[in-house]
Amino acid sequence: MRLLVTGGAGYVGSVVAAQLLEAGHEVTVLDDLSCGRRDSVPDGAAYVAGDVAAKAGEVLAAGGYDGVLHFAAKSLVGESVEDPRAYWEANVGGALALLAAMREHRVPRLVFSSTAAVYGDPQTVPVPEDAPCRPANPYGASKLAADHAIAGYARAYRLAAVSLRYFNVAGAYGRYGERHDPETHLIPLVLQAAAGQRDAVTVYGTDYPTPDGTCVRDYIHVADLARAHLLALDALGEVIKPGTWRVYNLGNGDGFSVWQVIETAERVTGRAVPVREGARRPGDPAVLVASSARARAELGWTPTRPALADMIADAWAFLTESAALTRLPA
Numbered sequence: 085m086r087l088l089v090t091g092g093a094g095y096v097g098s099v100v101a102a103q104l105l106e107a108g109h110e111v112t113v114l115d116d117l118s119c120g121r122r123d124s125v126p127d128g129a130a131y132v133a134g135d136v137a138a139k140a141g142e143v144l145a146a147g148g149y150d151g152v153l154h155f156a157a158k159s160l161v162g163e164s165v166e167d168p169r170a171y172w173e174a175n176v177g178g179a180l181a182l183l184a185a186m187r188e189h190r191v192p193r194l195v196f197s198s199t200a201a202v203y204g205d206p207q208t209v210p211v212p213e214d215a216p217c218r219p220a221n222p223y224g225a226s227k228l229a230a231d232h233a234i235a236g237y238a239r240a241y242r243l244a245a246v247s248l249r250y251f252n253v254a255g256a257y258g259r260y261g262e263r264h265d266p267e268t269h270l271i272p273l274v275l276q277a278a279a280g281q282r283d284a285v286t287v288y289g290t291d292y293p294t295p296d297g298t299c300v301r302d303y304i305h306v307a308d309l310a311r312a313h314l315l316a317l318d319a320l321g322e323v324i325k326p327g328t329w330r331v332y333n334l335g336n337g338d339g340f341s342v343w344q345v346i347e348t349a350e351r352v353t354g355r356a357v358p359v360r361e362g363a364r365r366p367g368d369p370a371v372l373v374a375s376s377a378r379a380r381a382e383l384g385w386t387p388t389r390p391a392l393a394d395m396i397a398d399a400w401a402f403l404t405e406s407a408a409l410t411r412l413p414a
């Protein structure tokens with residue numbers, strides 16, 4: 085298929101773009117490099133620099149596109165509380181501009197990066213797709229708004245679309261991994277502390293109603309997550325008919341606490357992780373664990389690297405093999 089990947093210079097988008105190329109698809113990446121890197125765009129993909137809202141129409145006007153995978157977004161929860169305008173503009177404005185361009189140029193398939201953040205603090209875990217959506221911050225709210233827009237466009241304009249709601253993405257895929265600046269995600273921060281690249285990692289809250297008092301999350305390997313995109317793409321137009329929008333939660337169904345992540349990282353790296361205990365981070369649910377039964381049943385998706393230690397080992401290999409290698413203290 086001929087595919088547009090927005091945000092393909094970022095963490096998840098670059099891994100998906102790499103897997104799409106390996107599967108024989110033709111890939112164009114559209115990315116403004118606001119938080120991605122040019123050298124994360126896989127060789128073999130065409131690259132267009134620019135903002136989705138401004139450039140998607142121009143790219144799709146070339147014609148012949150079979151689908152779009154839309155990763156480009158702003159995705160820092162705290163920042164979204166401080167500056168909601170940027171989140172509504174980028175995440176909803178970007179999605180609306182993309183949908184309009186897809187409609188105009190008759191692109192029939194869309195895979196959208198949604199998020200567990202649309203559920204807010206869930207009443208039941210594991211969280212199924214029909215759980216109530218009560219986002220606790222503008223990031224989750226903007227993603228949910230985009231989901232609704234996609235649903236309406238699919239129904240009215242015969243688009244086949246899926247929203248994949250990722251839980252906590254981790255690990256790396258060969259030369260593609262997490263290189264955010266600033267970094268806010270737990271596993272890369274823990275590994276940077278293990279590597280001596282930061283003095284310590286702060287545990288955000290030790291008084292949650294969980295077995296060890298720290299937040300519990302469902303970590304999913306980025307390579308497994310990426311494969312779900314390829315399976316969803318195959319299903320679009322066939323199993324998921326034009327005029328249909330379908331949601332899939334993606335996680336492993338197992339929860340790990342912040343302390344468990346730190347202990348596993350110490351075991352995997354053989355290094356101590358300096359830790360500071362801090363206050364709760366506003367907006368963090370105590371427990372977020374996915375039910376991915378629907379993705380397994382309907383897409384035939386099975387995670388191949390569900391073990392937390394494997395995800396951390398792959399992220400550690402990525403960190404130590406990247407440019408930081410030369411500066412890694414013994």
Ligand SMILES: NC(=O)c1ccc[n+]([C@@H]2O[C@H](COP(=O)([O-])OP(=O)(O)OC[C@H]3O[C@@H](n4cnc5c(N)ncnc54)[C@H](O)[C@@H]3O)[C@@H](O)[C@H]2O)c1
Nearest residue numbers: 091093094095096116118119120135136156157159197253
């Ligand atoms: N990483 C996670 O744990 C996680 C969890 C749930 C959902 N998601 C969603 O998955 C998607 C990818 O996440 P990620 O972690 O790879 O993020 P990322 O920041 O690494 O990648 C996003 C990419 O999009 C680009 N971009 C942002 N705004 C753009 C715009 N307006 N026009 C063009 N390019 C733009 C950035 O430069 C970057 O390369 C996002 O939509 C995010 O909301 C991520």
Ligand SMILES: O=c1ccn([C@@H]2O[C@H](COP(=O)(O)OP(=O)(O)O[C@H]3O[C@H](CO)[C@H](O)[C@H](O)[C@H]3O)[C@@H](O)[C@H]2O)c(=O)[nH]1
Nearest residue numbers: 199200201251252268269270273286287288299342365368
């Ligand atoms: O320095 C840190 C960073 C994180 N944490 C804790 O570690 C857990 C994981 O935090 P991350 O920032 O790695 O991930 P989130 O759970 O906040 O966010 C992820 O899950 C969200 C769903 O709520 C969204 O999908 C979001 O895009 C995605 O990154 C949380 O309990 C957080 O409080 C710490 O203790 N210290």
